[in-house]
Amino acid sequence: MSEPDAPASDTIASDARAALHRGPRGLSWRVLAFDSTGHGKDAVVVLLHGWPLNRSIWSRVAPRIAAAGLRVLTPDLPGFGGSPPIDFGRATVEAYAEEVAKFIEPFNARRVAVGGHSFAGYVALALAERRPDAVAGLGLIASRAAADSETARRGRHDTIEKVRVAGTKALLPGLPEKLVGARAAIEWRPQASLMIERARPDGVMAGLAAMAARPDRTAVFNSFGGPRLVIHGTEDGLIPVSEAAQIGPSPPDVRVILDGTGHMPMWEAPEATADAVTSWANSLRR
Template sequence: MPASSSIAFIGLHYWAGSGRAFNAVAHLLAPDYPFRAPDLPGFGGAAPSEVSSYTVDAYADAVAAFIIGQKLKRYVLVGHSMGGKIALDLAARQPAGLAGVALLSPSPPTPEPMTDEDRTSSVKAYGKPAEAEKTFRTITARPLPKAMHQQIVQDNLRSSRPAWEAWLLHGSRENLSARMCDVQVPCLILAGDQDAIMSPSVHGLETLPLLPEGTPLEIISGAGHLLPYEAPEEVAALLRRFAERLETA
């Protein structure tokens, strides 16, 4: 596609991550498609006070304000994990300029499948380097460079406690399913077949039936939960094809 493409991508990162998770994908899509990935409130370098609460709606409000500030006329939301639920919340509002939604290993619009034991242990893991390393090993399947490994762990440890706990105890449990009929733009789901957090079957059962008819579920072989880190080439290629279809629709 030419550099004058009218579509930009907005990346919404995973819980305990940051916008820099999309750096490799953004590089692969440049210069054809601008890619902007803000740090969501409470994570990365964002100030914890940027929202009054850490509900999914509050996050969607923050993303909507970011998009207005960027003066984007046409864009695709790229929601990864927690960011996927936020993307669907915003898409259901049918905001001006929204062309499509791409979901990477998304938290479903229904309550996220997680046992009470896992929630409790995750709450207790806050701010502990050893637990951040354990999480890294759980959510990745492909080997990653040392610098990338360190970045993922660092992002985990610089999360704010209110945002950390709010997602585990409340946000991930929110049920948006009744609003998914208002998502009227083309959608795409990408999942890793080695994802130990959200298996492809979760997307097929909990998310896909609530999206527009014909939404594809693309499986990336050998990848875990952190698709933007583990499979940037595959993710970028699928996003490019998705945008090209939107451009010609």
């Protein structure tokens, strides 16, 4: 595995092992599988995938962002893709956020913009609240700052039990149809189904538990002092566009609502998504 601060020319993939990695200056952290695309340390973009997906969802947007002179890091969150899981008993968005903070630190970036998709938006919010030194830009992509309703919490716990019994196939059919809007259904719903089926049940259950327990962080987003990003689709079948965070249109904040797009803007509208992320992250370089 390459050292985390090794330069990236195009895309470098790093697979993870279930162990702590010790790097320069004695820093230790849980190893997360990740891809690194592009160059630069002045402003690094960290894009976090949603539940129950993995880092490959960013493959269509990372090169376009990197072409603007930014380095893009796309890790697998613990328990997803190639990253070792968090214990179910300590599965909170705060625990995921701490793992992301440990992942970011060894890259020695001057300024880091963290964008989270769906579930990972909750992780990014927790990271901004608990480790403000680690987050210069905060982005929510098909996500929201509010907590779950009681009905939603019960639904997540019910799903945990279904996955415990039947594995991730318990999420099929149903979830892929909610993830991908109708316009992109033929191209991307089969990909979503395959990704869900291959997900680790322990990671899926831990993510559900973390989402159910998270607090409202609307105030965290509203008071964040750096550039903020909101990307949301009008046809999102999991988080209605009406629940997208509200920010003004003035730079350096960026808010993009994508017509006809569902819960996966990085698949369904990759160019518009990449351009919005680039505009947001570039403000950290000025």
